[in-house]
Amino acid sequence: MIALWQLGLGVDATALSSASQVELAPGGRLWVGTARPVAGPLALGSTLEVQGTAYRARTDLYTIDTTFLRAAPTFDLNVGDERACFQLGVGPAVAARLVSLQGGGLDVDTLRVEPGARARTAVDVAFGAHGVFRWQVALTTRASQLDYDAGIGLGWRW
Amino acid sequence: MDDGTYALVPRDLPLADPFHVSGEVATGFRGGAIVVGLKSLEAEYHEGARMRVQAVEEDGAWVPLDEDGLIAWSFYHHLASARDQLVDQGHDIQPLFPLRFAYQPTFALDFLGVENAAYVAGTGSFVIMPDAFDGVPLAANAGVVRHEFGHAWFERLTTAGPIAADSEVDPVRALNEGFADMVGSLLLDDPAFIDPSLPLPERHLVPEHVASPELYASGPKPVLSYDPYALGSVYASFMWNVRLASSPEEALALAADAVVTWATQAADDGYRDTDRFVQAVLDATEGDLHATSCQAAGRQFPDRVFEGCP
Ligand SMILES: [Zn+2]
Numbered sequence: 221m222i223a224l225w226q227l228g229l230g231v232d233a234t235a236l237s238s239a240s241q242v243e244l245a246p247g248g249r250l251w252v253g254t255a256r257p258v259a260g261p262l263a264l265g266s267t268l269e270v271q272g273t274a275y276r277a278r279t280d281l282y283t284i285d286t287t288f289l290r291a292a293p294t295f296d297l298n299v300g301d302e303r304a305c306f307q308l309g310v311g312p313a314v315a316a317r318l319v320s321l322q323g324g325g326l327d328v329d330t331l332r333v334e335p336g337a338r339a340r341t342a343v344d345v346a347f348g349a350h351g352v353f354r355w356q357v358a359l360t361t362r363a364s365q366l367d368y369d370a371g372i373g374l375g376w377r378w
Numbered sequence: 379m380d381d382g383t384y385a386l387v388p389r390d391l392p393l394a395d396p397f398h399v400s401g402e403v404a405t406g407f408r409g410g411a412i413v414v415g416l417k418s419l420e421a422e423y424h425e426g427a428r429m430r431v432q433a434v435e436e437d438g439a440w441v442p443l444d445e446d447g448l449i450a451w452s453f454y455h456h457l458a459s460a461r462d463q464l465v466d467q468g469h470d471i472q473p474l475f476p477l478r479f480a481y482q483p484t485f486a487l488d489f490l491g492v493e494n495a496a497y498v499a500g501t502g503s504f505v506i507m508p509d510a511f512d513g514v515p516l517a518a519n520a521g522v523v524r525h526e527f528g529h530a531w532f533e534r535l536t537t538a539g540p541i542a543a544d545s546e547v548d549p550v551r552a553l554n555e556g557f558a559d560m561v562g563s564l565l566l567d568d569p570a571f572i573d574p575s576l577p578l579p580e581r582h583l584v585p586e587h588v589a590s591p592e593l594y595a596s597g598p599k600p601v602l603s604y605d606p607y608a609l610g611s612v613y614a615s616f617m618w619n620v621r622l623a624s625s626p627e628e629a630l631a632l633a634a635d636a637v638v639t640w641a642t643q644a645a646d647d648g649y650r651d652t653d654r655f656v657q658a659v660l661d662a663t664e665g666d667l668h669a670t671s672c673q674a675a676g677r678q679f680p681d682r683v684f685e686g687c688p
Contacts, residue, residue, distance in 0.1 A: 237430075238444040238445070238446040238447065239399075239429050239430055239431040239432065239442060239444055239446040239447030239450055240399075240406065240408045240429045240430075240431075240446040240447070240449075240450055240481035240482070241408060241409070241446055241481055241482050241508070243444070277444070277445035278512070279509075279512055279513060279514065279515060280512055280513050280514065280574075281513075281514050281515075281518070282445075282448070284444065284445050284448075286444070317443075319434075319443045319444070321441060321443075326436070326441065328434065328436050328441050330434045330436075330443065332432070332434075332443065363432070364430050364432070365430065365432075
Protein backbone atom coordinates (compact mmCIF):
# COMPACT_ATOMS: atom_id res chain seq x y z
CA MET A 221 0.00 0.00 0.00
CA ILE A 222 1.21 3.49 -0.82
CA ALA A 223 1.42 6.46 1.49
CA LEU A 224 -1.44 8.89 1.25
CA TRP A 225 0.39 12.19 1.29
CA GLN A 226 3.81 13.37 0.29
CA LEU A 227 5.57 16.72 0.44
CA GLY A 228 8.92 17.17 -1.29
CA LEU A 229 11.68 19.48 -2.34
CA GLY A 230 14.15 18.87 -5.14
CA VAL A 231 16.65 20.25 -7.60
CA ASP A 232 16.33 20.04 -11.37
CA ALA A 233 18.38 20.45 -14.46
CA THR A 234 16.04 22.34 -16.74
CA ALA A 235 16.30 22.69 -20.50
CA LEU A 236 13.96 25.43 -21.64
CA SER A 237 13.46 25.88 -25.36
CA SER A 238 14.60 29.18 -26.80
CA ALA A 239 14.18 30.44 -30.35
CA SER A 240 16.75 28.03 -31.66
CA GLN A 241 18.11 25.71 -28.98
CA VAL A 242 17.57 25.03 -25.28
CA GLU A 243 18.71 27.09 -22.31
CA LEU A 244 20.22 24.82 -19.69
CA ALA A 245 19.83 26.07 -16.14
CA PRO A 246 19.58 24.66 -12.63
CA GLY A 247 16.21 24.92 -10.98
CA GLY A 248 14.25 24.05 -7.88
CA ARG A 249 11.00 22.17 -7.39
CA LEU A 250 8.41 21.82 -4.66
CA TRP A 251 5.69 19.20 -4.81
CA VAL A 252 2.76 17.92 -2.86
CA GLY A 253 1.12 14.66 -3.80
CA THR A 254 -1.52 12.23 -2.74
CA ALA A 255 -2.31 8.69 -3.74
CA ARG A 256 -5.10 6.19 -3.07
CA PRO A 257 -4.64 2.43 -3.55
CA VAL A 258 -7.03 0.86 -6.01
CA ALA A 259 -5.97 -2.76 -6.57
CA GLY A 260 -2.85 -4.78 -5.81
CA PRO A 261 0.24 -2.66 -6.51
CA LEU A 262 -1.79 0.01 -8.33
CA ALA A 263 -2.70 3.38 -6.87
CA LEU A 264 -4.17 6.52 -8.39
CA GLY A 265 -3.28 9.98 -7.26
CA SER A 266 -2.36 13.48 -8.16
CA THR A 267 0.62 15.77 -7.68
CA LEU A 268 1.00 19.52 -7.79
CA GLU A 269 4.48 20.70 -8.70
CA VAL A 270 5.85 24.22 -8.66
CA GLN A 271 9.17 24.67 -10.44
CA GLY A 272 11.39 27.69 -10.77
CA THR A 273 14.62 28.67 -12.48
CA ALA A 274 16.46 31.84 -13.37
CA TYR A 275 19.28 32.51 -15.78
CA ARG A 276 21.12 35.36 -17.38
CA ALA A 277 22.58 35.90 -20.85
CA ARG A 278 25.17 38.67 -20.77
CA THR A 279 27.39 40.22 -23.39
CA ASP A 280 28.89 43.69 -23.72
CA LEU A 281 25.85 44.53 -25.81
CA TYR A 282 22.96 43.34 -23.68
CA THR A 283 21.84 41.55 -20.57
CA ILE A 284 18.81 39.28 -20.67
CA ASP A 285 17.50 38.02 -17.33
CA THR A 286 14.89 35.31 -17.37
CA THR A 287 12.92 34.23 -14.31
CA PHE A 288 10.76 31.22 -14.89
CA LEU A 289 8.06 29.70 -12.74
CA ARG A 290 5.76 26.82 -13.61
CA ALA A 291 2.86 25.14 -11.84
CA ALA A 292 1.65 21.77 -13.07
CA PRO A 293 -0.91 19.44 -11.53
CA THR A 294 -0.66 15.89 -12.82
CA PHE A 295 -2.95 12.92 -12.53
CA ASP A 296 -0.82 9.96 -11.53
CA LEU A 297 -0.74 6.25 -11.94
CA ASN A 298 1.44 4.60 -9.25
CA VAL A 299 2.80 1.08 -9.42
CA GLY A 300 4.72 -0.37 -6.49
CA ASP A 301 4.69 -0.60 -2.76
CA GLU A 302 5.92 1.37 0.21
CA ARG A 303 9.58 0.64 -0.48
CA ALA A 304 9.69 1.53 -4.15
CA CYS A 305 7.14 3.01 -6.46
CA PHE A 306 7.02 3.98 -10.09
CA GLN A 307 4.85 6.93 -11.01
CA LEU A 308 3.54 8.19 -14.35
CA GLY A 309 1.77 11.54 -14.38
CA VAL A 310 0.16 13.75 -17.01
CA GLY A 311 -1.66 17.03 -16.72
CA PRO A 312 -1.93 20.67 -17.71
CA ALA A 313 0.79 23.21 -16.94
CA VAL A 314 1.04 26.94 -16.80
CA ALA A 315 4.33 28.84 -16.99
CA ALA A 316 5.09 32.44 -16.15
CA ARG A 317 8.25 33.87 -17.67
CA LEU A 318 9.59 37.26 -16.72
CA VAL A 319 12.12 38.51 -19.26
CA SER A 320 14.14 41.61 -18.60
CA LEU A 321 16.26 42.81 -21.51
CA GLN A 322 18.62 45.73 -21.14
CA GLY A 323 21.21 47.28 -23.39
CA GLY A 324 21.74 50.06 -25.89
CA GLY A 325 18.89 52.22 -24.60
CA LEU A 326 16.47 49.30 -24.48
CA ASP A 327 14.91 48.41 -21.17
CA VAL A 328 12.16 45.88 -21.71
CA ASP A 329 10.44 43.95 -18.94
CA THR A 330 7.81 41.57 -20.07
CA LEU A 331 5.80 38.84 -18.43
CA ARG A 332 4.61 35.92 -20.52
CA VAL A 333 2.05 33.45 -19.25
CA GLU A 334 2.18 30.31 -21.35
CA PRO A 335 -0.09 27.29 -21.05
CA GLY A 336 1.02 23.77 -21.84
CA ALA A 337 0.84 20.13 -20.88
CA ARG A 338 3.23 18.08 -18.78
CA ALA A 339 4.15 14.41 -18.71
CA ARG A 340 6.54 13.06 -16.13
CA THR A 341 7.82 9.78 -14.81
CA ALA A 342 9.21 9.41 -11.30
CA VAL A 343 10.65 6.69 -9.10
CA ASP A 344 10.24 6.94 -5.34
CA VAL A 345 12.45 4.91 -3.01
CA ALA A 346 11.70 4.97 0.72
CA PHE A 347 14.17 5.43 3.54
CA GLY A 348 13.45 5.54 7.28
CA ALA A 349 9.89 5.79 8.46
CA HIS A 350 8.83 8.82 6.40
CA GLY A 351 11.61 9.65 3.95
CA VAL A 352 11.36 9.32 0.16
CA PHE A 353 14.06 9.75 -2.43
CA ARG A 354 12.58 10.83 -5.77
CA TRP A 355 14.17 10.75 -9.22
CA GLN A 356 12.18 12.06 -12.17
CA VAL A 357 12.30 13.20 -15.78
CA ALA A 358 9.62 15.25 -17.48
CA LEU A 359 8.57 16.85 -20.74
CA THR A 360 6.43 19.97 -20.84
CA THR A 361 5.01 21.95 -23.70
CA ARG A 362 4.87 25.71 -23.35
CA ALA A 363 3.05 27.70 -26.05
CA SER A 364 5.02 26.71 -29.19
CA GLN A 365 7.97 25.31 -27.24
CA LEU A 366 8.99 22.00 -25.70
CA ASP A 367 10.93 21.96 -22.41
CA TYR A 368 12.69 19.15 -20.57
CA ASP A 369 13.69 18.70 -16.97
CA ALA A 370 15.29 16.03 -14.85
CA GLY A 371 15.76 16.16 -11.13
CA ILE A 372 16.22 14.54 -7.79
CA GLY A 373 14.51 15.39 -4.53
CA LEU A 374 13.68 14.41 -1.01
CA GLY A 375 10.13 13.93 0.23
CA TRP A 376 8.36 13.44 3.51
CA ARG A 377 5.30 11.24 3.54
CA TRP A 378 2.65 10.38 6.01
CA MET B 379 25.94 51.73 -35.86
CA ASP B 380 27.51 54.28 -38.17
CA ASP B 381 30.36 55.05 -35.79
CA GLY B 382 31.39 51.41 -35.73
CA THR B 383 30.04 50.70 -32.27
CA TYR B 384 27.36 48.18 -31.54
CA ALA B 385 24.04 48.75 -29.87
CA LEU B 386 20.63 47.20 -29.81
CA VAL B 387 18.75 49.16 -32.41
CA PRO B 388 15.46 48.65 -34.23
CA ARG B 389 15.95 47.09 -37.65
CA ASP B 390 13.72 46.66 -40.64
CA LEU B 391 13.89 43.00 -41.43
CA PRO B 392 12.90 41.72 -44.87
CA LEU B 393 11.42 38.69 -43.18
CA ALA B 394 8.33 37.05 -44.62
CA ASP B 395 8.05 34.90 -41.50
CA PRO B 396 9.81 36.45 -38.47
CA PHE B 397 8.61 33.71 -36.12
CA HIS B 398 10.45 31.06 -38.14
CA VAL B 399 13.23 33.47 -39.25
CA SER B 400 12.50 32.82 -42.88
CA GLY B 401 12.42 35.12 -45.88
CA GLU B 402 13.95 35.88 -49.24
CA VAL B 403 17.46 36.12 -47.76
CA ALA B 404 17.62 32.98 -45.65
CA THR B 405 15.83 30.45 -43.51
CA GLY B 406 17.01 29.51 -40.05
CA PHE B 407 16.91 26.06 -38.49
CA ARG B 408 17.42 24.64 -35.02
CA GLY B 409 20.17 22.08 -34.98
CA GLY B 410 20.09 19.59 -37.79
CA ALA B 411 23.27 17.89 -38.91
CA ILE B 412 26.25 18.46 -41.18
CA VAL B 413 27.09 15.13 -42.75
CA VAL B 414 29.25 13.92 -45.58
CA GLY B 415 27.26 12.45 -48.44
CA LEU B 416 28.15 8.82 -49.17
CA LYS B 417 28.09 9.30 -52.91
CA SER B 418 29.26 12.88 -53.29
CA LEU B 419 31.81 12.78 -50.41
CA GLU B 420 30.88 16.40 -49.90
CA ALA B 421 29.32 18.12 -46.93
CA GLU B 422 25.55 18.28 -46.82
CA TYR B 423 23.27 19.98 -44.39
CA HIS B 424 20.29 18.02 -43.10
CA GLU B 425 17.80 20.56 -41.85
CA GLY B 426 16.67 20.61 -38.25
CA ALA B 427 13.36 21.93 -36.95
CA ARG B 428 12.31 25.49 -37.75
CA MET B 429 13.32 28.30 -35.44
CA ARG B 430 10.61 29.77 -33.25
CA VAL B 431 11.26 33.32 -32.14
CA GLN B 432 8.97 34.69 -29.48
CA ALA B 433 8.97 38.46 -29.37
CA VAL B 434 7.21 41.33 -27.67
CA GLU B 435 6.27 44.66 -29.24
CA GLU B 436 7.91 47.62 -27.55
CA ASP B 437 7.44 51.16 -28.85
CA GLY B 438 6.56 49.87 -32.30
CA ALA B 439 9.57 47.54 -32.53
CA TRP B 440 9.61 43.82 -31.94
CA VAL B 441 12.06 42.57 -29.34
CA PRO B 442 12.93 38.84 -29.18
CA LEU B 443 12.40 37.35 -25.76
CA ASP B 444 15.61 35.35 -25.65
CA GLU B 445 19.23 35.67 -26.68
CA ASP B 446 19.00 33.12 -29.46
CA GLY B 447 16.11 34.95 -31.07
CA LEU B 448 18.05 38.19 -30.86
CA ILE B 449 21.08 36.59 -32.51
CA ALA B 450 19.00 34.89 -35.22
CA TRP B 451 17.30 38.13 -36.18
CA SER B 452 20.62 40.04 -36.06
CA PHE B 453 22.29 37.45 -38.28
CA TYR B 454 19.43 37.71 -40.77
CA HIS B 455 19.62 41.49 -40.71
CA HIS B 456 23.37 41.52 -41.40
CA LEU B 457 23.01 38.99 -44.20
CA ALA B 458 20.23 41.08 -45.76
CA SER B 459 22.21 44.32 -45.53
CA ALA B 460 25.33 42.64 -46.95
CA ARG B 461 23.23 41.45 -49.87
CA ASP B 462 21.75 44.92 -50.43
CA GLN B 463 25.19 46.54 -50.30
CA LEU B 464 26.65 44.13 -52.84
CA VAL B 465 23.67 44.39 -55.18
CA ASP B 466 23.95 48.21 -54.97
CA GLN B 467 27.62 47.90 -55.91
CA GLY B 468 26.67 45.89 -58.98
CA HIS B 469 27.82 42.43 -57.89
CA ASP B 470 25.95 39.42 -59.20
CA ILE B 471 25.24 37.65 -55.93
CA GLN B 472 21.46 37.34 -56.08
CA PRO B 473 21.57 33.70 -57.30
CA LEU B 474 23.16 32.73 -53.96
CA PHE B 475 19.91 33.47 -52.14
CA PRO B 476 18.03 32.23 -50.25
CA LEU B 477 20.67 30.74 -47.97
CA ARG B 478 20.17 28.61 -44.87
CA PHE B 479 21.58 28.93 -41.40
CA ALA B 480 21.66 26.34 -38.70
CA TYR B 481 21.88 27.05 -35.01
CA GLN B 482 24.20 24.57 -33.32
CA PRO B 483 23.94 21.61 -35.69
CA THR B 484 25.69 18.36 -34.95
CA PHE B 485 28.66 17.33 -37.05
CA ALA B 486 29.05 13.82 -38.35
CA LEU B 487 32.79 14.33 -38.55
CA ASP B 488 35.35 16.80 -37.35
CA PHE B 489 34.66 20.03 -39.07
CA LEU B 490 37.66 21.69 -40.64
CA GLY B 491 38.50 25.21 -39.59
CA VAL B 492 35.37 25.68 -37.56
CA GLU B 493 34.42 29.22 -36.61
CA ASN B 494 31.57 30.12 -34.26
CA ALA B 495 29.77 31.50 -37.24
CA ALA B 496 30.80 29.71 -40.39
CA TYR B 497 29.89 28.97 -43.98
CA VAL B 498 29.89 25.28 -44.81
CA ALA B 499 31.50 24.89 -48.22
CA GLY B 500 29.23 23.60 -50.94
CA THR B 501 26.02 23.65 -48.92
CA GLY B 502 24.65 27.19 -49.15
CA SER B 503 24.43 26.97 -45.37
CA PHE B 504 25.88 28.80 -42.42
CA VAL B 505 26.31 27.37 -38.96
CA ILE B 506 26.04 29.41 -35.80
CA MET B 507 27.53 28.09 -32.58
CA PRO B 508 27.01 29.79 -29.21
CA ASP B 509 29.93 32.00 -28.18
CA ALA B 510 31.90 31.62 -24.99
CA PHE B 511 33.01 35.23 -24.63
CA ASP B 512 31.51 38.55 -23.59
CA GLY B 513 31.74 40.62 -26.78
CA VAL B 514 29.20 41.02 -29.55
CA PRO B 515 28.17 37.47 -30.52
CA LEU B 516 29.95 36.57 -33.77
CA ALA B 517 26.66 35.85 -35.51
CA ALA B 518 25.49 39.36 -34.55
CA ASN B 519 28.74 41.00 -35.72
CA ALA B 520 28.14 42.83 -39.00
CA GLY B 521 31.70 42.21 -40.20
CA VAL B 522 31.85 38.56 -39.22
CA VAL B 523 28.57 37.86 -41.03
CA ARG B 524 30.00 39.63 -44.10
CA HIS B 525 33.21 37.60 -43.77
CA GLU B 526 31.18 34.38 -43.72
CA PHE B 527 29.07 35.54 -46.63
CA GLY B 528 32.39 36.23 -48.36
CA HIS B 529 33.06 32.47 -48.30
CA ALA B 530 29.77 31.76 -50.05
CA TRP B 531 30.57 34.45 -52.61
CA PHE B 532 34.14 33.16 -53.09
CA GLU B 533 32.71 29.74 -53.81
CA ARG B 534 30.43 31.24 -56.45
CA LEU B 535 33.22 33.31 -58.01
CA THR B 536 35.54 30.32 -58.29
CA THR B 537 32.96 27.83 -59.53
CA ALA B 538 30.69 29.97 -61.70
CA GLY B 539 32.84 29.36 -64.77
CA PRO B 540 34.25 26.12 -66.15
CA ILE B 541 36.81 26.02 -63.35
CA ALA B 542 36.03 24.48 -60.02
CA ALA B 543 38.52 25.43 -57.33
CA ASP B 544 38.27 23.26 -54.27
CA SER B 545 37.91 25.80 -51.49
CA GLU B 546 39.07 23.24 -48.91
CA VAL B 547 42.54 22.78 -50.39
CA ASP B 548 45.12 24.56 -48.23
CA PRO B 549 46.41 27.19 -50.70
CA VAL B 550 42.84 28.01 -51.71
CA ARG B 551 41.80 28.24 -48.06
CA ALA B 552 44.31 31.05 -47.53
CA LEU B 553 42.92 33.10 -50.41
CA ASN B 554 39.38 32.16 -49.36
CA GLU B 555 39.97 33.50 -45.82
CA GLY B 556 41.71 36.56 -47.23
CA PHE B 557 38.82 37.28 -49.59
CA ALA B 558 36.31 36.82 -46.77
CA ASP B 559 38.23 39.38 -44.69
CA MET B 560 38.20 41.72 -47.70
CA VAL B 561 34.42 41.44 -47.87
CA GLY B 562 34.10 42.10 -44.12
CA SER B 563 36.54 45.00 -44.02
CA LEU B 564 35.64 46.71 -47.30
CA LEU B 565 31.85 46.53 -46.92
CA LEU B 566 32.14 48.08 -43.46
CA ASP B 567 35.23 50.16 -44.28
CA ASP B 568 36.74 48.82 -41.06
CA PRO B 569 40.14 47.07 -40.99
CA ALA B 570 39.45 45.59 -37.52
CA PHE B 571 35.86 44.42 -37.84
CA ILE B 572 36.18 41.36 -35.58
CA ASP B 573 37.18 43.41 -32.54
CA PRO B 574 33.71 44.17 -31.17
CA SER B 575 33.36 40.42 -30.64
CA LEU B 576 36.85 39.53 -29.53
CA PRO B 577 40.16 41.35 -29.89
CA LEU B 578 42.15 39.62 -32.64
CA PRO B 579 45.03 42.00 -33.38
CA GLU B 580 46.66 39.39 -35.64
CA ARG B 581 43.72 39.81 -38.02
CA HIS B 582 43.86 43.62 -38.11
CA LEU B 583 44.67 44.76 -41.63
CA VAL B 584 46.63 47.78 -40.35
CA PRO B 585 49.60 47.72 -39.99
CA GLU B 586 50.05 45.78 -43.20
CA HIS B 587 51.02 42.10 -43.19
CA VAL B 588 54.07 40.81 -45.06
CA ALA B 589 54.26 37.44 -46.78
CA SER B 590 57.09 35.01 -46.06
CA PRO B 591 57.71 31.51 -47.44
CA GLU B 592 56.50 29.69 -44.30
CA LEU B 593 53.03 31.24 -44.63
CA TYR B 594 52.41 29.29 -47.83
CA ALA B 595 51.01 25.78 -47.85
CA SER B 596 53.71 23.39 -49.02
CA GLY B 597 53.09 19.83 -50.04
CA PRO B 598 50.59 17.50 -48.40
CA LYS B 599 50.20 18.36 -44.76
CA PRO B 600 48.29 16.71 -41.95
CA VAL B 601 44.76 18.00 -41.69
CA LEU B 602 44.47 21.17 -39.60
CA SER B 603 48.20 21.83 -39.44
CA TYR B 604 48.02 24.72 -41.90
CA ASP B 605 46.88 28.17 -40.75
CA PRO B 606 45.18 29.84 -43.72
CA TYR B 607 44.55 33.11 -41.85
CA ALA B 608 48.18 34.28 -41.76
CA LEU B 609 48.57 34.41 -45.54
CA GLY B 610 44.92 35.41 -45.91
CA SER B 611 45.62 38.49 -43.80
CA VAL B 612 48.47 39.44 -46.15
CA TYR B 613 46.07 39.38 -49.11
CA ALA B 614 43.36 41.25 -47.18
CA SER B 615 45.76 43.92 -45.94
CA PHE B 616 47.13 44.31 -49.47
CA MET B 617 43.57 45.03 -50.63
CA TRP B 618 43.21 47.43 -47.71
CA ASN B 619 46.20 49.33 -49.10
CA VAL B 620 44.51 49.33 -52.51
CA ARG B 621 41.37 50.64 -50.80
CA LEU B 622 43.38 53.47 -49.17
CA ALA B 623 44.48 54.51 -52.65
CA SER B 624 40.99 54.17 -54.15
CA SER B 625 37.67 53.46 -52.40
CA PRO B 626 36.13 50.50 -50.56
CA GLU B 627 33.78 49.85 -53.49
CA GLU B 628 36.55 49.95 -56.09
CA ALA B 629 38.85 47.75 -54.02
CA LEU B 630 36.12 45.16 -53.51
CA ALA B 631 35.27 45.12 -57.22
CA LEU B 632 38.97 44.63 -58.04
CA ALA B 633 39.19 41.79 -55.52
CA ALA B 634 36.11 39.98 -56.86
CA ASP B 635 37.33 40.27 -60.46
CA ALA B 636 40.81 39.13 -59.46
CA VAL B 637 39.42 35.99 -57.77
CA VAL B 638 37.68 35.07 -61.03
CA THR B 639 40.83 35.76 -63.04
CA TRP B 640 42.96 33.73 -60.64
CA ALA B 641 40.52 30.80 -60.64
CA THR B 642 40.32 30.78 -64.43
CA GLN B 643 44.13 30.79 -64.85
CA ALA B 644 45.07 28.50 -62.02
CA ALA B 645 43.72 25.12 -63.06
CA ASP B 646 47.16 23.91 -64.23
CA ASP B 647 48.95 24.23 -60.90
CA GLY B 648 46.05 23.06 -58.73
CA TYR B 649 45.39 26.65 -57.67
CA ARG B 650 48.61 26.64 -55.65
CA ASP B 651 49.89 30.01 -56.78
CA THR B 652 47.49 32.32 -54.99
CA ASP B 653 49.83 35.30 -55.49
CA ARG B 654 48.41 35.41 -59.01
CA PHE B 655 45.44 37.00 -57.32
CA VAL B 656 47.67 39.98 -56.51
CA GLN B 657 48.97 40.01 -60.08
CA ALA B 658 45.38 40.08 -61.38
CA VAL B 659 44.58 43.07 -59.14
CA LEU B 660 47.69 44.90 -60.39
CA ASP B 661 46.82 44.09 -64.01
CA ALA B 662 43.39 45.66 -63.54
CA THR B 663 44.68 48.96 -62.13
CA GLU B 664 45.99 51.99 -63.96
CA GLY B 665 47.81 55.24 -63.30
CA ASP B 666 48.38 56.33 -59.71
CA LEU B 667 46.40 53.42 -58.32
CA HIS B 668 48.60 51.00 -60.25
CA ALA B 669 51.76 52.67 -58.97
CA THR B 670 50.59 52.71 -55.34
CA SER B 671 49.36 49.13 -55.57
CA CYS B 672 52.69 48.01 -57.04
CA GLN B 673 54.52 49.64 -54.15
CA ALA B 674 52.26 47.88 -51.63
CA ALA B 675 52.73 44.55 -53.41
CA GLY B 676 56.52 45.09 -53.43
CA ARG B 677 56.54 45.69 -49.65
CA GLN B 678 54.08 42.93 -48.77
CA PHE B 679 55.36 40.20 -51.12
CA PRO B 680 59.13 40.77 -51.03
CA ASP B 681 59.96 37.39 -52.63
CA ARG B 682 57.70 37.87 -55.60
CA VAL B 683 58.29 39.78 -58.78
CA PHE B 684 55.07 41.16 -60.24
CA GLU B 685 54.79 41.77 -63.96
CA GLY B 686 54.09 45.29 -65.08
CA CYS B 687 55.51 46.86 -61.92
CA PRO B 688 58.68 48.94 -62.05
ZN1 LIG C 1 36.49 32.41 -42.64
